[in-house]
Amino acid sequence: MFRREYGLILAALVRRCGDFCEAEEAMQEAFARACVRWESTGVPRNPAAWLLRVAIRYWIDRMRRRQRDSDAVRDLAEFAGDEANLPAAGEVHGDEASVPDERLRLVFTCCHPALAEDVRVVLTLNTLCGMTAAELARVFLVTEATMAQRLVRAKRRIREARIPYRVPEVDELAPRLSSVLAVVYLIYNEAYSLDGEKIAERRVLGGEALRLVRMLESLLPDDAEIAGLNALLSFLEARRDSRSDSSGRFVPLEDQDRAQWDRGLVCEGREWLERAIRRGAAGPYVVQAAIAAVHCDAERFEDTDWLQIVGLYDRLLVLTDSPVVALNRAVAVAEVRGPEAGLTAIEEARLRESLASYFYLHTTLATLGERAGHPAEHTRAAWMRARELASNDTEREFIDAKLGRSDSPVVE
Numbered sequence: 001m002f003r004r005e006y007g008l009i010l011a012a013l014v015r016r017c018g019d020f021c022e023a024e025e026a027m028q029e030a031f032a033r034a035c036v037r038w039e040s041t042g043v044p045r046n047p048a049a050w051l052l053r054v055a056i057r058y059w060i061d062r063m064r065r066r067q068r069d070s071d072a073v074r075d076l077a078e079f080a081g082d083e084a085n086l087p088a089a090g091e092v093h094g095d096e097a098s099v100p101d102e103r104l105r106l107v108f109t110c111c112h113p114a115l116a117e118d119v120r121v122v123l124t125l126n127t128l129c130g131m132t133a134a135e136l137a138r139v140f141l142v143t144e145a146t147m148a149q150r151l152v153r154a155k156r157r158i159r160e161a162r163i164p165y166r167v168p169e170v171d172e173l174a175p176r177l178s179s180v181l182a183v184v185y186l187i188y189n190e191a192y193s194l195d196g197e198k199i200a201e202r203r204v205l206g207g208e209a210l211r212l213v214r215m216l217e218s219l220l221p222d223d224a225e226i227a228g229l230n231a232l233l234s235f236l237e238a239r240r241d242s243r244s245d246s247s248g249r250f251v252p253l254e255d256q257d258r259a260q261w262d263r264g265l266v267c268e269g270r271e272w273l274e275r276a277i278r279r280g281a282a283g284p285y286v287v288q289a290a291i292a293a294v295h296c297d298a299e300r301f302e303d304t305d306w307l308q309i310v311g312l313y314d315r316l317l318v319l320t321d322s323p324v325v326a327l328n329r330a331v332a333v334a335e336v337r338g339p340e341a342g343l344t345a346i347e348e349a350r351l352r353e354s355l356a357s358y359f360y361l362h363t364t365l366a367t368l369g370e371r372a373g374h375p376a377e378h379t380r381a382a383w384m385r386a387r388e389l390a391s392n393d394t395e396r397e398f399i400d401a402k403l404g405r406s407d408s409p410v411v412e
Contacts, residue, residue: 003338006128006130006375007103007129007130007208009027010023010127010130011102011127011128013026013027013052013055013056014106015102015167016056017059018165019159021155021159023055023059026055026059027051029054029058030052030055032323034050034054036053046081050213071330071361096267103128103212104167104212105253106124106127106128106165107124107180107183107212108166108167109158109166110123110127110154110178111123111176111179111183114161114163115154115157117178119150120176120182120183121182121186123155124153124179124183125183125187126151128187129190131190133147133151134147137191139190141358142356154349167219173219173220177225179296180216181226181229183232184216184229186207187212188210191207191208192236192240206237209233213226213230214227214230217230224276224277224279224283224286225283227272228273228282228286228289229270229289230272231269231271231272231286231289231292232269232292234269234294235266235289235292237262237265238261238262238265238266238296239256239261239295239296241260242258249397249398250398252395253295258299265315268290269296273286273289273290273293284316284320287316291309291313294312295309304327307336310329310333314329316329317329323351323358324355325362326346326349327355330342330351331348331368340372342364342368343365343369346364346365358389359386359395362386363382363386363399365379366380366382366383380403383402386399387403
């Protein structure tokens with residue numbers, strides 16, 4: 001629950017405190033008090049409001065003790081209610097306040113041009129979604145210590161540069177839009193990853209990404225990439241339920257029951273894609289949406305137009321020069337020309353070096369190696385390396401099943 005409320009509460013606090021570190025400290029204190037109090041009283045009907053008011057109370061008390069920024073204290077008290085009438089932290093009732101939705105302001109603050117582009121993405125995921133340095137390190141293939149330092153420097157930069165906490169005017173949006181879209185896409189990717197223990201949280205996170213991209217559409221209704229991202233997320237969301245079985249086990253694309261795909265969302269995705277194409281040149285999200293549309297158009301896996309998908313990945317590589325895109329292209333090449341051709345594409349792109357710590361590189365090497373009839377010890381080594389890199393039990397269980405089918409012992 002705390003993870004679900006994290007971004008909403010932090011955004012509201014940053015608006016009032018004007019400082020990420022101050023807001024985070026107040027929020028963490030509120031979460032700590034909730035853990036103690038709710039154990040005896042139960043979760044209030046409006047937990048976000050409860051947490052926000054406790055955090056505000058804590059911050060006001062800290063400001064008083066430090067005897068500084070008296071004007072800020074007075075302004076914040078006016079937001080929370082008459083300071084004299086504010087209840088003590090343990091007496092806050094969840095229904096007494098609503099939490100203003102400031103998350104879009106938070107996204108654009110974190111994506112300010114004064115920050116490096118890679119920093120904008122991780123900072124927003126950290127503040128908006130509560131992703132930890134360890135989780136972000138896994139996503140971006142760096143060490144946890146490196147990611148933690150990156151976050152600290154980013155928050156310090158926002159304070160020192162006096163970056164305003166607001167949604168920019170329309171003519172200021174363009175420099176920040178690519179980072180904002182990247183943030184939304186990464187939020188959805190995190191939501192789309194399979195983890196049997198966090199299904200509810202993943203769905204909430206996915207809903208957050210969809211809500212944010214719809215907000216962006218309302219701000220810039222003529223932008224092709226926003227429409228493209230809307231299309232892409234609609235296509236992906238349509239396939240979500242088919243990606244795992246009733247026991248939570250991962251189901252590969254070729255084995256998915258396409259009758260489970262949400263055809264309403266597929267139609268919505270097509271409408272967004274057509275809108276994006278009408279708006280102008282196809283950027284990375286429009287091309288990715290087109291790839292997803294080809295998958296959704298096929299009634300069976302065998303009917304997939306893989307040649308068209310290879311062509312779309314060629315175009316996407318020109319736009320992004322991403323090793324992950326190159327890996328996906330290699331998979332499509334394998335479907336068109338056979339597994340050896342796919343493995344050759346991986347070698348030609350030197351993906352073993354650039355994606356050495358990437359889970360899906362090793363599952364791809366193992367899968368294509370099996371299809372090509374490579375020695376069992378080679379494919380087993382690839383599966384075991386993938387298992388080392390797996391981020392949750394769902395991925396590990398899938399690999400254990402693969403190892404079992406190849407008569408290899410299950411890795412402990």
